[in-house]
Amino acid sequence: MNHILEDLIEKTGLDLDANSIDSLQKEKEVQLLSSINIHKVAHLFTNPESYFFRSLAHLELVKKMSTEKTRIWFAGCSTGQEVYSASLMLSSISDKTLVGTDLSSKYIERALSGSFFVFRKSEIKSFEKYKLLPQCHLSTNKNKKSVDVKFSSIKREGILFDTHNLMDGPYSEGFDIVFCRNVLLHMTTSGAKKALASLKDGVKIGGLLIPGDTDPNIFEDNWERKKHNNVIFWKKKW
Numbered sequence: 001m002n003h004i005l006e007d008l009i010e011k012t013g014l015d016l017d018a019n020s021i022d023s024l025q026k027e028k029e030v031q032l033l034s035s036i037n038i039h040k041v042a043h044l045f046t047n048p049e050s051y052f053f054r055s056l057a058h059l060e061l062v063k064k065m066s067t068e069k070t071r072i073w074f075a076g077c078s079t080g081q082e083v084y085s086a087s088l089m090l091s092s093i094s095d096k097t098l099v100g101t102d103l104s105s106k107y108i109e110r111a112l113s114g115s116f117f118v119f120r121k122s123e124i125k126s127f128e129k130y131k132l133l134p135q136c137h138l139s140t141n142k143n144k145k146s147v148d149v150k151f152s153s154i155k156r157e158g159i160l161f162d163t164h165n166l167m168d169g170p171y172s173e174g175f176d177i178v179f180c181r182n183v184l185l186h187m188t189t190s191g192a193k194k195a196l197a198s199l200k201d202g203v204k205i206g207g208l209l210i211p212g213d214t215d216p217n218i219f220e221d222n223w224e225r226k227k228h229n230n231v232i233f234w235k236k237k238w
């Protein structure tokens with residue numbers, strides 16, 4: 001394995017192979033592998049797939065568990081769809097903070113733009129429910145098969161986006177809920193272990209961790225496994 005690849009796997013925790021860094025080599029970004037620049041090149045080797053109201057049962061659990069002043073961290077949020085989905089679903093909850101973080105600065109810039117082209121039928125249908133909310137403006141395109149969605153008042157809705165590497169510990173501590181889906185499955189065993197430790201450290205005592213379906217179990221006395229409507233999640237007891 002070449003040292004660039006080894007270095008990248010170490011720095012991101014991702015299960016990369018020579019093909020996944022092909023574009024990076026082509027872009028001659030290889031010398032930019034300091035921890036600062038990893039954010040700038042991460043879009044060249046990460047999978048950004050995300051869409052609105054993905055993991056709906058998990059987002060419904062977030063809604064059920066949220067109260068006034070709830071602080072939620074969406075780790076590995078890509079271009080922000082899960083954060084905006086939660087913000088619509090939690091619109092009646094005041095003083096909430098929804099923090100979305102990702103390794104890639106390009107994805108975070110897109111998230112901050114608040115502008116999305118939505119074409120999946122299921123997403124368009126879900127948006128119908130929220131079309132009267134002032135923070136989300138929908139305009140149907142001429143072919144009626146897609147919708148442009150623009151979110152405004154991001155700050156007023158308590159939404160914040162930032163770059164963050166899960167290999168560097170938690171974004172911050174004391175979150176009521178930490179939500180991280182479809183991220184650890186792209187990592188090596190040791191990368192996923194490190195990322196999981198960061199997620200756990202982000203949760204406050206009494207708070208919840210909602211990971212991906214294939215993410216490792218937590219076999220620690222201070223964590224309780226919980227299940228609600230087939231959603232597995234973890235409560236930090238102390």
Ligand SMILES: C[S@@+](CC[C@H](N)C(=O)[O-])C[C@H]1O[C@@H](n2cnc3c(N)ncnc32)[C@H](O)[C@@H]1O
Nearest residue numbers: 012046047048049050076078103165166181182
């Ligand atoms: C497939 S997307 C999932 C997006 C979203 N959570 C969802 O389920 O729709 C995986 C995201 O994890 C991010 N990611 C990968 N490694 C990361 C790391 N070490 N720290 C933070 N984010 C990471 C990628 O940049 C990518 O945006």
